[in-house]
Amino acid sequence: MQPQDFDQIASPVSVAHFSQYKLSRLLLKHLEKLGFHMVNSEKHEHGSIGEREIFMGHGCIAINDAERGVTVTASFLSKGKYMTRDIQCHFLVGTDGAGSSVRKSLGINMRGEKDLQKLVSVHFLSEALGQYLIKERPGMLFFIFNKDAIGVLVAHDLKQGEFVLQVPFYPPQQKLEDFSSETSM
Numbered sequence: 076m077q078p079q080d081f082d083q084i085a086s087p088v089s090v091a092h093f094s095q096y097k098l099s100r101l102l103l104k105h106l107e108k109l110g111f112h113m114v115n116s117e118k119h120e121h122g123s124i125g126e127r128e129i130f131m132g133h134g135c136i137a138i139n140d141a142e143r144g145v146t147v148t149a150s151f152l153s154k155g156k157y158m159t160r161d162i163q164c165h166f167l168v169g170t171d172g173a174g175s176s177v178r179k180s181l182g183i184n185m186r187g188e189k190d191l192q193k194l195v196s197v198h199f200l201s202e203a204l205g206q207y208l209i210k211e212r213p214g215m216l217f218f219i220f221n222k223d224a225i226g227v228l229v230a231h232d233l234k235q236g237e238f239v240l241q242v243p244f245y246p247p248q249q250k251l252e253d254f255s256s257e258t259s260m
């Protein structure tokens with residue numbers, strides 16, 4: 076984006092374009108400042124979570140009413156194997172996105188049309204492409220539509236050369252396996 080795109084014209088805060096893994100790191104730093112800490116899940120055997128403990132890499136797979144609060148069954152990877160653990164909570168806040176397991180477990184239907192489009196995202200680094208685009212066509216989104224390729228190229232960081240290419244994906248005619256690293260290159 077151009078420097079003027081960051082001017083705070085319509086809002087007191089500036090627009091930002093920020094990769095999710097960078098945002099997650101930033102959010103964790105802020106949580107640590109508030110006294111939260113990450114827990115090594117392999118060492119943590121018992122089911123209850125202490126105050127301000129953060130468990131990464133856990134997926135909620137089931138929810139059950141408990142006598143007080145709720146019991147959540149979560150899956151996590153330990154030494155290459157999927158394991159599960161039950162976690163007792165006073166409250167469960169379902170913030171697990173459009174395909175929310177929490178929403179489905181509670182029998183709540185999604186409103187509106189689902190599966191609007193399927194995309195395969197290819198996250199890659201290319202300093203050469205970044206430098207070329209800075210000189211020739213600075214921008215954040217590049218729409219590619221020609222006989223050889225269709226996709227949206229998202230420039231996460233031109234200086235660093237960090238990109239995500241989003242390619243439309245049409246199952247059942249196409250399978251995810253068709254998009255190997257070799258194909259992506």
Ligand SMILES: Cc1cc2nc3c(=O)[nH]c(=O)nc-3n(C[C@H](O)[C@H](O)[C@H](O)COP(=O)(O)OP(=O)(O)OC[C@H]3O[C@@H](n4cnc5c(N)ncnc54)[C@H](O)[C@@H]3O)c2cc1C
Nearest residue numbers: 132133134135136149170171172173174175176177194241
């Ligand atoms: C390609 C693309 C481009 C977009 N561009 C824009 C844009 O320019 N502007 C805009 O405003 N919006 C944009 N959006 C939409 C925006 O990203 C979403 O609306 C927003 O991220 C939804 O936030 P959320 O917190 O509800 O869910 P998410 O951001 O999806 O977060 C859900 C989290 O829950 C985790 N999770 C999922 N299942 C489980 C489980 N079972 N157990 C535990 N954790 C789980 C996921 O790993 C994820 O971290 C875009 C979306 C996409 C896909």
